[in-house]
Amino acid sequence: MRAAVIKEFNAPWALQDMPDPTPGPGEVLIRIEASGMCGTDVHVHHGYLPCKPPLVAGHEPVGRIEELGAGVRGLRVGDRVGVSWVQKGCGRCRACQTGRELYCPEQQSWMQSGGGNAELMVAGADGCTLVPEGLDPALAAPLFCAGFTVMSGYRNAEPRPGDRVAVLGIGGLGHLAVQIAHAMGHEVLAVTGSPGKADEIRALGADEVVIAGDDPGKALLEAGGVNVILSTTNSARQVGQAFEGLLPEGRLVNMGVVDGPIQIAAFSLMMGQRKLVGSTQNRRADMVEILELAAAGKVVPQIERYPLSEVNAVRERLVEGKVRFRAVMTPN
Ligand SMILES: [Zn+2]
Ligand SMILES: [Zn+2]
Incomplete structure (x- = not known):
């Protein structure tokens, strides 16, 4: 061979x-x-x-x-x-x-x-x-790594109907996360550092494209804050900043192999009862679910x-x- x-x-x-x-x-x-x-x-x-x-x-x-x-x-x-x-x-x-x-x-x-x-x-x-x-x-x-990873990430966020969902980093994983959240009926905010991608990202199902600038958390707060962040960025700094864009009881699911320790302010974690969630390819049911979404043309x-x-x-x-x-x- x-x-x-x-x-x-x-x-x-x-x-x-x-x-x-x-x-x-x-x-x-x-x-x-x-x-x-x-x-x-x-x-x-x-x-x-x-x-x-x-x-x-x-x-x-x-x-x-x-x-x-x-x-x-x-x-x-x-x-x-x-x-x-x-x-x-x-x-x-x-x-x-x-x-x-x-x-x-x-x-x-x-x-x-x-x-x-x-x-x-x-x-x-x-x-x-x-x-x-x-x-x-x-x-x-691509569903067998990227798709499986983000489907598990979405499930690990324990999303509720009506949650506003942000996706941080719109690449191999993130572009699927946007489509999953859209297919599930959420309002989707796509956070990117590349304004040039905005039209492509809207076409994937994002309701709003948020330009990260030098602080994605600040950008998310200005957009009204979110209940869930599906993070696919490799930047530990961005993850820490984005956490500040969570509403009370919000969850940030980290799926990226980030480039260092993630820093989060204690008060932000405690007082808002927010969660930082680690996530990887989890249950086989998540793999089957993303295949079904793809077969239905939703992802x-x-x-x-x-x-x-x-x-x-x-x-x-x-x-x-x-x-x-x-x-x-x-x-x-
Ligand atoms: Zn992989
Ligand atoms: Zn064993």
């Missing part, structure tokens, strides 16, 4: 032929139709994650099952599936026993068996979720399509902040 192999960190990924993988017990072999590129892949490129070359990245893969390993039940050859980051846990720890594999210290991911930047990949069957027929695999791919990932052979250029484009809003690659 053809694959984009990371042979060393901070060096171009090598497009080369590799032996076809075979699925072990509890695994499936997937013929990849689409593979999204996430900001985390840039961290992989720099060697910031606990994995070692040679490895094939890509944790937003979608494709058809070509072969089942021993003991796989439910999934069938020909099914279109996507694979989540966590594919399985040890099965024995308290987290696994309570169905919370995301907390398993021995969880398996693409880092052990290879990701979707290839023609074929093997994955734990438990990490696969069926993609609704009729949904373009290239549109489904449509805005993607740029590339052949896998352009993987290095795609990564550079992502680093330069030029991608609108997710890049998806297809083999051949």
Whole structure:
């Protein structure tokens, strides 16, 4: 199979032929139709994650099952599936026993068996979720990291009908968060540092585009304040500032890998009984929910399509902040 192999960190990924993988017990072999590129892949490129070359990245893969390993039940050859980051846990720890594999210290991911930047990949069957027929695999791919992350973030905010929802940072994650909040009937305020994106963002369903300026919290207060902030920015400073834009009992859900400690004033936290919520890809039901929203056309990932052979250029484009809003690659 053809694959984009990371042979060393901070060096171009090598497009080369590799032996076809075979699925072990509890695994499936997937013929990849689409593979999204996430900001985390840039961290992989720099060697910031606990994995070692040679490895094939890509944790937003979608494709058809070509072969089942021993003991796989439910999934069938020909099914279109996507694979989540966590594919399985040890099965024995308290987290696994309570169905919370995301907390398993021995969880398996693409880092052990290879990701979707290839023609074929093997994955734990438990990490696969069926993609609704009729949904373009290239549109489904970004849902397996970006979409799952923001759907869980939205649910972790414990939103109530009528809540005003702000989305901080309108990129790969944020552009989906705007659409989710809009689909759920909220008034949506999109907070961006790029006035040039305003028309695009309104088209996604934002009722108001708030220009962050040098203080997104102040900008949100001037816009009347919000009950929920879905934060996808990488800036710890912006997160701390945006917190001040919450109304009493508001919740800020942080989904970005921010660049340092988040500072929040004690009085702002206490007196308003506000919450800072950490969030990651949580329940499998969130993954299914975002797939259903996409299949219904209520959330449509805005993607740029590339052949896998352009993987290095795609990564550079992502680093330069030029991608609108997710890049998806297809083999051949
Ligand atoms: Zn990701
Ligand atoms: Zn476990």
